[in-house]
Amino acid sequence: MSRAFLLSAGALIASAAQADTGYRGPLIDVHAHIRFTDDDAVTTNQGKGTAPIAAIDDAGNVTQSALIVIARAGQMDKTRAQNDAVIAAAKAGAGRFYPVASVHPADGADAMAELDRMVAAGVKVIKLHPNTQKFDVSDPAVAAVVGHCGEKGLIVLFDSYKPWDLSEMGKFLLLAATHPQTKLILAHMGLTSFRETVTFAQLRKLGVGENVYFDLSAIAVLFANSPVQAELVWTIRKIGVDHVLFGSDWPVDTPAVAEKAVRDMGFTADEQKLIFHDNAAKLIGLR
Ligand SMILES: [Zn+2]
Numbered sequence: 326m327s328r329a330f331l332l333s334a335g336a337l338i339a340s341a342a343q344a345d346t347g348y349r350g351p352l353i354d355v356h357a358h359i360r361f362t363d364d365d366a367v368t369t370n371q372g373k374g375t376a377p378i379a380a381i382d383d384a385g386n387v388t389q390s391a392l393i394v395i396a397r398a399g400q401m402d403k404t405r406a407q408n409d410a411v412i413a414a415a416k417a418g419a420g421r422f423y424p425v426a427s428v429h430p431a432d433g434a435d436a437m438a439e440l441d442r443m444v445a446a447g448v449k450v451i452k453l454h455p456n457t458q459k460f461d462v463s464d465p466a467v468a469a470v471v472g473h474c475g476e477k478g479l480i481v482l483f484d485s486y487k488p489w490d491l492s493e494m495g496k497f498l499l500l501a502a503t504h505p506q507t508k509l510i511l512a513h514m515g516l517t518s519f520r521e522t523v524t525f526a527q528l529r530k531l532g533v534g535e536n537v538y539f540d541l542s543a544i545a546v547l548f549a550n551s552p553v554q555a556e557l558v559w560t561i562r563k564i565g566v567d568h569v570l571f572g573s574d575w576p577v578d579t580p581a582v583a584e585k586a587v588r589d590m591g592f593t594a595d596e597q598k599l600i601f602h603d604n605a606a607k608l609i610g611l612r
Pocket of ligand 1: 358512
């Protein structure tokens with residue numbers, strides 16, 4: 326056996342051992358969309374119901390997943406039916422799913438009443454999407470919903486990528502600072518605007534922003550193995566790995582693809598455990 330062969334075999338064993346040092350426990354996906362009807366698809370190939378989500382969770386290492394719906398303005402009957410459907414779908418999953426219901430801020434008092442109904446039904450997280458729902462984060466109606474959610478103990482999951490509103494992260498900052506009792510999850514961590522999120526690390530020195538969390542859906546897949554990866558990892562550590570959550574944004578990416586991206590970013594096993602599981606379990610109160 327040649328010395329070169331032995332050396333390369335040794336390197337192979339070493340890299341296999343290295344690949345094994347990451348967190349290997351269960352994953353919680355805080356960002357997966359469920360489709361119920363023909364007109365609520367996120368992507369055209371998105372299957373309906375929980376079966377496609379259960380299948381991709383099983384293909385990865387996800388043991389618990391969000392089921393997200395998004396409400397449209399001025400359609401309270403549909404909003405209520407959709408929220409009922411997502412609660413029922415989660416219940417039927419016997420612990421593998423939790424519902425993320427939605428209201429539209431423009432629905433005012435009806436939206437508030439629906440939030441109260443969601444609390445009574447055991448919902449923990451509400452989804453708001455400035456792009457899909459066509460609202461501006463600085464709209465007082467949004468602040469009213471965020472304030473109400475805080476009073477009722479509901480977490481608000483916001484999409485946080487609006488490239489035609491580059492001050493949106495600043496608006497989230499104001500919203501978080503003026504509603505410290507409401508926990509916010511900013512999905513995609515601002516995506517291409519993620520550098521702005523380091524402001525939360527700075528302001529937490531002043532006691533502001535402790536209520537803000539970020540999910541890594543879309544952003545990890547976009548920037549893993551890129552020249553930007555090092556800055557993203559630095560930013561996450563600066564903000565605090567305890568404020569960062571794993572998400573796939575299914576059907577945009579699968580949990581397996583999103584998981585690989587986060588693994589490729591070079592976090593320690595302890596950091597991965599927080600991001601992939603422990604932070605979400607604690608924040609949302611999952612077992
Ligand atoms: Zn999404």
